[in-house]
Amino acid sequence: MDAGKTQMLAAELQASFPTEEIPPFVTAWGAKSSGLAVYGHRRVEAELWSVSKDFFTLHAYSMAEGGPGTFASTGSEAVLNEAAAFALFGSNDCIGEAFQMNGLGWRVIAVIQEPAGAANEAAFGAALRIFLPISDDASVTFYEALLPEYYSGYAAQSLQNATGQIVTSSTGRFCLSRLWEAAKAFFQRPPAAQPELPPWEQAARLAERKLCLSWSIALLAALCLLLPRLSLLGKGVKNCVGSFRALRRGRGQKLRG
Amino acid sequence: MKQRSWAKWALIAFFAIMGILTFFSGTIRNMTLPQITTQPVSSGTITPVVAGSGMTEAAESTEILASRAGSVTDLLVQPGDRVKAGDVLMRVDYPDDGSLAAKQAELDRQQKALAEARLTATMSTDSSAWTQYQMLKNNLEDAEQRQARCQEYLGKRKSLDSQLSAAKEELSSAQSAYHAGVDAAAQEAEAAHQALDAARRQQENAQANASYYQENPESEEYLTAKAALDEANAAVLDCQNRCYAADTALEALQAQYQPSVDAARQKADELSGQITSLELTYAGCTDEKACENAVLSAKGALSSYYESQKNAKVQDELEAARLAEMESQIEQLEQEITELEGSLGAAELRASCDGIVETIYEAEEFENGEKLFTLQSSDAYTLSCSVPIADAALLRIGAEARITNQSAGGVQIVLSAMEADETDPTNMKRLIFTVTGDNAAANQYFSIAVALESTKHDLVVPNAAVYQDAKGAFVYAVETKTTPLGSRSKVRRVDVVLLRRDDRYTAVSGDLSREDFVVVLSSAPLEDGQAVRFGD
Numbered sequence: 001m002d003a004g005k006t007q008m009l010a011a012e013l014q015a016s017f018p019t020e021e022i023p024p025f026v027t028a029w030g031a032k033s034s035g036l037a038v039y040g041h042r043r044v045e046a047e048l049w050s051v052s053k054d055f056f057t058l059h060a061y062s063m064a065e066g067g068p069g070t071f072a073s074t075g076s077e078a079v080l081n082e083a084a085a086f087a088l089f090g091s092n093d094c095i096g097e098a099f100q101m102n103g104l105g106w107r108v109i110a111v112i113q114e115p116a117g118a119a120n121e122a123a124f125g126a127a128l129r130i131f132l133p134i135s136d137d138a139s140v141t142f143y144e145a146l147l148p149e150y151y152s153g154y155a156a157q158s159l160q161n162a163t164g165q166i167v168t169s170s171t172g173r174f175c176l177s178r179l180w181e182a183a184k185a186f187f188q189r190p191p192a193a194q195p196e197l198p199p200w201e202q203a204a205r206l207a208e209r210k211l212c213l214s215w216s217i218a219l220l221a222a223l224c225l226l227l228p229r230l231s232l233l234g235k236g237v238k239n240c241v242g243s244f245r246a247l248r249r250g251r252g253q254k255l256r257g
Numbered sequence: 258m259k260q261r262s263w264a265k266w267a268l269i270a271f272f273a274i275m276g277i278l279t280f281f282s283g284t285i286r287n288m289t290l291p292q293i294t295t296q297p298v299s300s301g302t303i304t305p306v307v308a309g310s311g312m313t314e315a316a317e318s319t320e321i322l323a324s325r326a327g328s329v330t331d332l333l334v335q336p337g338d339r340v341k342a343g344d345v346l347m348r349v350d351y352p353d354d355g356s357l358a359a360k361q362a363e364l365d366r367q368q369k370a371l372a373e374a375r376l377t378a379t380m381s382t383d384s385s386a387w388t389q390y391q392m393l394k395n396n397l398e399d400a401e402q403r404q405a406r407c408q409e410y411l412g413k414r415k416s417l418d419s420q421l422s423a424a425k426e427e428l429s430s431a432q433s434a435y436h437a438g439v440d441a442a443a444q445e446a447e448a449a450h451q452a453l454d455a456a457r458r459q460q461e462n463a464q465a466n467a468s469y470y471q472e473n474p475e476s477e478e479y480l481t482a483k484a485a486l487d488e489a490n491a492a493v494l495d496c497q498n499r500c501y502a503a504d505t506a507l508e509a510l511q512a513q514y515q516p517s518v519d520a521a522r523q524k525a526d527e528l529s530g531q532i533t534s535l536e537l538t539y540a541g542c543t544d545e546k547a548c549e550n551a552v553l554s555a556k557g558a559l560s561s562y563y564e565s566q567k568n569a570k571v572q573d574e575l576e577a578a579r580l581a582e583m584e585s586q587i588e589q590l591e592q593e594i595t596e597l598e599g600s601l602g603a604a605e606l607r608a609s610c611d612g613i614v615e616t617i618y619e620a621e622e623f624e625n626g627e628k629l630f631t632l633q634s635s636d637a638y639t640l641s642c643s644v645p646i647a648d649a650a651l652l653r654i655g656a657e658a659r660i661t662n663q664s665a666g667g668v669q670i671v672l673s674a675m676e677a678d679e680t681d682p683t684n685m686k687r688l689i690f691t692v693t694g695d696n697a698a699a700n701q702y703f704s705i706a707v708a709l710e711s712t713k714h715d716l717v718v719p720n721a722a723v724y725q726d727a728k729g730a731f732v733y734a735v736e737t738k739t740t741p742l743g744s745r746s747k748v749r750r751v752d753v754v755l756l757r758r759d760d761r762y763t764a765v766s767g768d769l770s771r772e773d774f775v776v777v778l779s780s781a782p783l784e785d786g787q788a789v790r791f792g793d
Binding site (some may be wrong): 039040041042082083085086089090091092093094095096097126 | 720723724725726727728731733750758779780781782783784
């Protein structure tokens, strides 16, 4: 997807709501590649994430050091994850240090802590990640927008129509109402040529699967617990009916007697 | 009873689980700790290297430039050919660009000036010889003026002749067009008039016939004559119409074509008149041959007079010196003309020194001073690279470098010079190495390393153990404590000062001893005081 297409969402929404003024919304986009980071005698291969300046607004990572406030202001800021900071500098205390990535110089402004949890750890892994500002003419592999909920469905459809790419709406993602969709996705075989998803999306999908599995197990357990109770209840009802009939029979006999 | 049995089994299970967890808690906890690999701190020798890379270039080059403008007729060498001084590199052609004619004219002028100067130096201005000299000079000037006027006349006459020729052609074509367009119409008009005359004659006859039988108007003869008369009248009318149409058409065509014929004729007449007036203006200067002969004759007479006065003694010494200088300038000019005449036409470009043809600047034509060849005039090559100034300060001229990116058979690289780096003079220094050997060639890429003097150090750690953050250089030392429940290890940040480094080890100083182990590899980021476990 070209960087030039990243502004199309506002145009598509305006076309869907021609009489409304679409409020400004935060967008972020980027692309993943790899590169060689060099600091002194240390040379490490790392994942290079070229991202736009609002990426850290949409992804509220915990900051181990520094902050991404000035990210992409001069074009030479870099944000590292803890694994990359340790590989290059041995600690998170590297704010202001300069290193080289793919032959260009960068200055560290923040070290982020990637989210914890089983799904996050499985998706993010122990990879070294370095976030750099994306250039204006670069191609992008992901695009995100934070919209008022009113537009969320329209936005997803507009993006799908405009780009033909995978579009995921994260609104109410882990709610019970999305359980059915998560269950369908769980049992569906993924397409052969599925593009690589960003780690946060992989983590969300893992969490959805786990949630679906948990709910399925819970449902099964509840059924297992309830069924005997239901059979007892059935017996109870049957006994009540039988007693009532017996009573009726007895009263009739009594009357006859 | 049953309830007591159930509670007993529940308690047994609970305590069993607690016991297992307690027993294996260390193992379970250890599974979550970062796994590290360590190496001991040791003493050793550090042999630092200064590393760099670059492409080889020819050490000395000679450029062969064009001495004058010319064109290439035959290229006899290719890049990589070895040549000796004097070998022909290519054949060229030097055309005359007008410089020879200019030098010749200058020579004539200087010779004339010399002759005049000699005459004025040897004779008195009121003598008969002087008068004769002035007359000859005036004759020559007149003849040259007439010749110049003749050239002028010939130029103008040529132009007028060509214009007249064009005008005559134009007239001829206009006349042809006129005849082609008008003749047919004229013939048609002529025919129409003839037909009208015939019709009129017939009308007269019919009129006479009708008048003859007029007295008996009802007679058959009269009626026949009347009919014939009517017919004749109609025929005359028809012919008159035809004549009118033919005449009108003829006049239209004449109006169409006649103006161009008239214009062409007028133009030709004008040009003829201009030619006539030109001949009158340049009367006496129209014969080129006669004018040329007159100039030659006057020059001849003057030259003879110069020759006759040549041996006259020059009294004034200053004049004599001036004449001598003019003679030497003429001699030099004659020599230049001779050399120039010799250099024109086909020539050969030769190598000025031994060497290898490095570059041929291919062009069919070249200007004076343009580069034609670059010869690599020696077998030595250079390789240059930039290194930090601190590293360069440790090097000495003459240090030998080893090649690290390929096997170095037949190539020797020695540091020959150091100079400031143009792109970053405050932080970097440019090293220049001389590359020799049988396998040395231009445009080879080498990564090189120059080993410095080895030094012994007490505390040496692997490079992978040394980190550097905002607080400075440090290593992670491992502290292990043995407890009844097993060994517990944790890392301790130790700030160090870097002394020297080679490509594998770094000499440091700090709160370390040779019993310490430092972390060289970790599966997860570490912090000071963090618990760790050793890898399998």
